[in-house]
Amino acid sequence: MTVWDFSGFVGAWGYWPLKERTGADVIALMDAHGIARAVVGSTRALESDWRLGNADILTAAAESSSRLIPFVTIDTTLPGTAELVAEYVDAGAKGIRCYPSHHHNTLPSQLEPLCAAAQDHGLIVTLVMRAIMDWSFPVAAVEPFEGLVAQFPDVQFVIHGLNYGQEAWNGIRLLNTYPNVWLETSCLQGLGGIARWVAHADGDRILLGTGVPLQYPACGIAKLEKAEISAADTEAIAHRNAQRLLAYST
Amino acid sequence: MIIDAHVHVGNSTAYNFYASIDDLLRLADDNGIDKLFVTDFTALIHDMREGNDTLGRSIRQHPDRILGYVSIPTMNFENGALEEIDRCVHEYGMRGIKIYSYPKIPLVRPSVFPVLERAASHRMPILAHSTAEECEEMASRVPEAFLMMAHSGNTALARGDWLRAVQAAERYPSILLETASSAVNNGSLEYTISRIGPDRIIFGTDMPLLEVSVQMARVSGAAISQADKDLIFGGNMARMLALDA
Numbered sequence: 001m002t003v004w005d006f007s008g009f010v011g012a013w014g015y016w017p018l019k020e021r022t023g024a025d026v027i028a029l030m031d032a033h034g035i036a037r038a039v040v041g042s043t044r045a046l047e048s049d050w051r052l053g054n055a056d057i058l059t060a061a062a063e064s065s066s067r068l069i070p071f072v073t074i075d076t077t078l079p080g081t082a083e084l085v086a087e088y089v090d091a092g093a094k095g096i097r098c099y100p101s102h103h104h105n106t107l108p109s110q111l112e113p114l115c116a117a118a119q120d121h122g123l124i125v126t127l128v129m130r131a132i133m134d135w136s137f138p139v140a141a142v143e144p145f146e147g148l149v150a151q152f153p154d155v156q157f158v159i160h161g162l163n164y165g166q167e168a169w170n171g172i173r174l175l176n177t178y179p180n181v182w183l184e185t186s187c188l189q190g191l192g193g194i195a196r197w198v199a200h201a202d203g204d205r206i207l208l209g210t211g212v213p214l215q216y217p218a219c220g221i222a223k224l225e226k227a228e229i230s231a232a233d234t235e236a237i238a239h240r241n242a243q244r245l246l247a248y249s250t
Numbered sequence: 251m252i253i254d255a256h257v258h259v260g261n262s263t264a265y266n267f268y269a270s271i272d273d274l275l276r277l278a279d280d281n282g283i284d285k286l287f288v289t290d291f292t293a294l295i296h297d298m299r300e301g302n303d304t305l306g307r308s309i310r311q312h313p314d315r316i317l318g319y320v321s322i323p324t325m326n327f328e329n330g331a332l333e334e335i336d337r338c339v340h341e342y343g344m345r346g347i348k349i350y351s352y353p354k355i356p357l358v359r360p361s362v363f364p365v366l367e368r369a370a371s372h373r374m375p376i377l378a379h380s381t382a383e384e385c386e387e388m389a390s391r392v393p394e395a396f397l398m399m400a401h402s403g404n405t406a407l408a409r410g411d412w413l414r415a416v417q418a419a420e421r422y423p424s425i426l427l428e429t430a431s432s433a434v435n436n437g438s439l440e441y442t443i444s445r446i447g448p449d450r451i452i453f454g455t456d457m458p459l460l461e462v463s464v465q466m467a468r469v470s471g472a473a474i475s476q477a478d479k480d481l482i483f484g485g486n487m488a489r490m491l492a493l494d495a
Contacts, residue, residue: 016413018437029436033471134433135410163432165266189432191267191277191458212436218471219434219464226280226463 001234003035003221004242007160007186007209010060010068011043011053015134020213023060027067033217035210036239037067039246041097043214045073046131050103058091069246071095071126075103076110085117094246095124097160099131100145101138108148115152123155124248126184129171130161132214133187142170149178156248158182158207164190172201182245184209185237186220194227194237203233207242251493253285253317253484254278256377256400256430256454259305260291269458271308275315281462283455284484285493286316289348289377293321298334306342317491318344319377323352327361335368345491348377351407358384366392375490377428381408382418389422396490397425398452402442404431412438419446429482430456430465439472439482448478452486 008030012021020029023040030038040061045053054072061070072093074081085096096118100106111125118125129140142159149157157180162171168188175181183201185194186209197206210220224237261268271288278286288308293301302320309318320338322331327349338344347369351357357380366388369376375396378385385399401408403415410433419425419442427442427450442451455465469482487493 016435016437017441020436132433132435134435135404135406135408137410187432189434189460189464191461193461211434214436216434216436216468216471218467222463222467222471223461226461 001034001225002239003208004239005030005035005038005210005212005217005220006158006184006207006242008038008040008068008212009043009046009214010040010057013043013214014047018213023064023068026213027064029213029217030067033212033221035212035217037069038212039069039071039095039242041071041073046099046102050075054088058088058093062092069094071097071124073097073099074114076105076114077103082113082117085114085121085123089121089123093123095126097126097128099128101140102131106140106144108145111148112151115148115155119152119155122248124158124245125155126158126160128160129167130163130187132161132211133163133189142167142174146174149174149181153178153180156180156182156245158184158245160184160209161187163187164193168193168197172197175201175205181205182207182241185223186211186215188223192228194223195229198227198229198233203229204236204241206237207245208237208239251285251484251488252283253287253453253487254283254455254457255287255398255452255487256428256456257286257288258291258456258458259288259308260301262291262295265459267458271312271316274457275312277457277462278315281466284315287319287346287487288316289319289321294323294348294350295352298323298326298330302334302338306338306344309342309344317346318342319346319348320344321348321350322365323350324355324357324359325353327359327365331365332368335365335372339372339374346375346377350379358387362388363391366395370395375426379405379407382411382414385425386418386422389424393422393424395424398428399425400428400454401431401456402427402429404433416442416445419450426450426452426486428452428454429468430454430460431468432460434464434468439469440474443474443478448474448481449486451482453483
């Protein structure tokens with residue numbers, strides 16, 4: 001099974017001791033678990049300084065462009081941030097990760113300029129409801145962002161970090177309503193979760209995520225390998241959907 | 251031998267799960283799990299005696315596959331818990347005790363200590379859905395009881411603080427850490443072993459709530475030795491219960 005991971009990270013980590021810090025470290029872990037390519041964001045951008053973090057991630061991806069696909073992080077608190085999108089595109093960014101709960105951008109209106117810039121430049125926007133499945137992490141609700149995905153139909157939105165229960169159903173409803181919505185699987189931990197998503201949603205817009213290296217990549221891969229879905233759906237979720245989605249990106 | 255130390259049987263409309271013993275055994279077979287250490291959901295949140303009896307009948311049907319916890323919710327600590335433990339040991343041969351906050355009130359209260367003492371007298375491990383701080387208090391008061399901290403701090407109740415769970419196990423040798431968790435933080439098992447060794451880590455899946463393959467992969471995919479994996483997957487529990495490996 002060819003695996004593309006839509007929820008990777010690169011950088012130091014402040015929450016617990018973590019061995020893998022650099023792009024090379026992450027690629028070694030990807031190799032150990034058979035992950036061909038990973039969409040990556042910066043942990044520095046998540047935790048402390050998104051501008052420095054974006055420089056980190058663009059450098060790491062440029063050094064390993066066949067393996068790492070860079071998504072930049074933008075906290076819209078500072079004025080004029082959307083204008084940076086063009087610079088990031090020139091530097092190789094393929095998408096934007098927004099962390100509404102971590103960065104207090106939970107009002108959709110805070111993200112409108114960014115989405116407009118993403119639309120202009122053909123970038124994917126990832127809305128991170130939960131960075132990883134950790135009970136100490138903040139969680140954002142998906143429902144408030146419905147207006148945003150409706151307002152920007154030409155932007156492809158990835159909803160990152162949904163787990164089981166009502167939050168998953170809210171994400172599936174969004175996916176079934178809007179053809180520009182995709183879901184990734186890194187935090188989906190309920191029994192038979194992927195099969196349930198495929199039963200109720202379009203399997204062509206579900207993306208494998210493991211959360212490498214913050215989460216054990218074996219866990220994210222196992223849940224897909226064991227999912228009671230068709231071989232075609234497995235392959236689509238493992239990598240074909242990601243390939244198709246990334247083709248939207250400039 | 252793989253022993254899953256954290257399994258629920260029964261129905262929960264709140265969690266949308268409906269699992270019979272046969273459903274659980276199918277899941278176990280699909281994932282190569284030999285024995286299931288089971289708690290009955292009805293006993294935890296509705297009717298302690300009814301649920302424990304239901305599980306007891308399943309143990310009689312599958313004595314080689316099913317191990318049973320006597321499930322004791324907080325409400326029952328001072329309402330028949332000790333008699334229920336004795337009854338379930340004698341009638342069904344249950345091997346452990348599950349204590350659980352239902353209703354959602356503090357698990358640690360004066361009436362929990364006699365429950366722990368009774369468990370210790372029967373040499374029954376206790377699966378405690380609790381925080382690190384609660385486990386420390388229980389371990390300090392009843393050090394002869396074996397306390398398995400369910401989820402190792404990876405719950406909303408315990409704030410996801412698995413590092414604090416490891417600290418608790420470092421401080422108290424009677425605290426063991428059970429692995430079932432939505433959180434699959436890379437390096438967590440490696441770190442835990444570096445602090446307390448592999449002998450007090452117990453494998454669990456929390457089936458049928460959590461995806462079993464994820465819980466298996468959390469151990470099998472960790473960068474630890476095969477010997478340590480064998481201990482976690484079942485060796486430690488087999489030793490504690492004096493089961494044939």
